[in-house]
Amino acid sequence: MPTLIKDKFEAWEKEAQDRFNQLKANEEELNKIFIDLYGLQDELDYHVEDKDVSVSLADRERDIKSLISYAVGCMFGRYSLDEEGLVFAGGQFDMRHYSKFKPDADNILLLTDDEYFQNDESDITNKFVNFVSVVYGKETLEENLQYIAETLGGSGTSRAVIRKYFISKFFADHLKTYKKRPIYWQFDSGKANGVKALIYLHRYDENLLGHLRTDYLSKLSQAYNGRIELRESQKLASSNPREIAGYDKEIKKIQKQQKELHDFDEKVGHLALKKIALDLDDGVIINYDKLQRDPETNEKFVILTKGVKEP
Incomplete structure (x- = not known):
């Protein structure tokens, strides 16, 4: 069945955002419970910054x-x-x-x-x-x-x-x-x-x-x-x-x-x-x-893209 990648991505983007929002809400609710339990209302804030949520958004x-x-x-x-x-x-x-x-x-x-x-x-x-x-x-x-x-x-x-x-x-x-x-x-x-x-x-x-x-x-x-x-x-x-x-x-x-x-x-x-x-x-x-060395002389012949460190 013909499919548009654009549609697939947008569906994934919504799913990821919903999951992100739910997890953030869960983490904030747990923070509230912890703060109330120990009477730390004046010491801590229950809010969670987006960067601290442990799942990624779509990119x-x-x-x-x-x-x-x-x-x-x-x-x-x-x-x-x-x-x-x-x-x-x-x-x-x-x-x-x-x-x-x-x-x-x-x-x-x-x-x-x-x-x-x-x-x-x-x-x-x-x-x-x-x-x-x-x-x-x-x-x-x-x-x-x-x-x-x-x-x-x-x-x-x-x-x-x-x-x-x-x-x-x-x-x-x-x-x-x-x-x-x-x-x-x-x-x-x-x-x-x-x-x-x-x-x-x-x-x-x-x-x-x-x-x-x-x-x-x-x-x-x-x-x-x-x-x-x-x-x-x-x-x-x-x-x-x-x-x-x-x-x-x-x-x-x-x-x-x-x-x-x-x-x-x-x-x-x-x-x-x-x-x-x-x-x-x-x-x-x-x-x-x-792969880039003569096994007999050990001479190197560079044939691969650089980027992998030398042993």
Whole structure:
């Protein structure tokens, strides 16, 4: 049945406010009883300040970001629309737990600053759009995406705003939520955003880096080449100086991303040959560092976003 996220949030907002008001009233009533019992009317005030009430009110931005985080969990199979609670956090991954919404089979989702892979769900924005469609209905998809985008803030289409959030802010929010011990790890080539991709730590295996390199980095490189060729041809066909300047600017940006991707590919290629195994029992801090080190020389190759402290 088609559903508006806006309606769901407003219902939750009312429920949270009612619960907050009731708890505050209960706490104030208990304070009155305590004050009367001990004759402290001249010493204490029974009123409770909002900040001291032990339940939270609804917060649109926080709650929409929580929805996005849950969606990412479903994309990787941590959660399932078919079962309640935590579904996978290690062991043998089983696709039979997921029928309504399939998690990514490869445990790799690309974060790009533009739509290079239309309808390809290896792109996290495309995967998220599909999640919203599956959960809330195709009929309300555009309205729901717009509501999410308005909540996140920014200019452009709803998909562009959501894409920008994923590439520039999602991991920072995730780090904060998990107190710098993330369960979703972000591959990161550098400031130009030549390569960004998320994986789920609990589904990592020693072949993942090789898979990232051969199937994803090569695909991204081809996409960059194709976009440059397109812009070059558009530039030649245009007589508008403003258009030409725009094409030149985009070409230069992508060329920087290509260079960054090339350097990143060399690092990943080196580490992929080492078949690095991780032990979840060692914890995030140890493993985050381990994945970026040559196990033979201990040389570090930075391929993950900074933010997790050194062991």
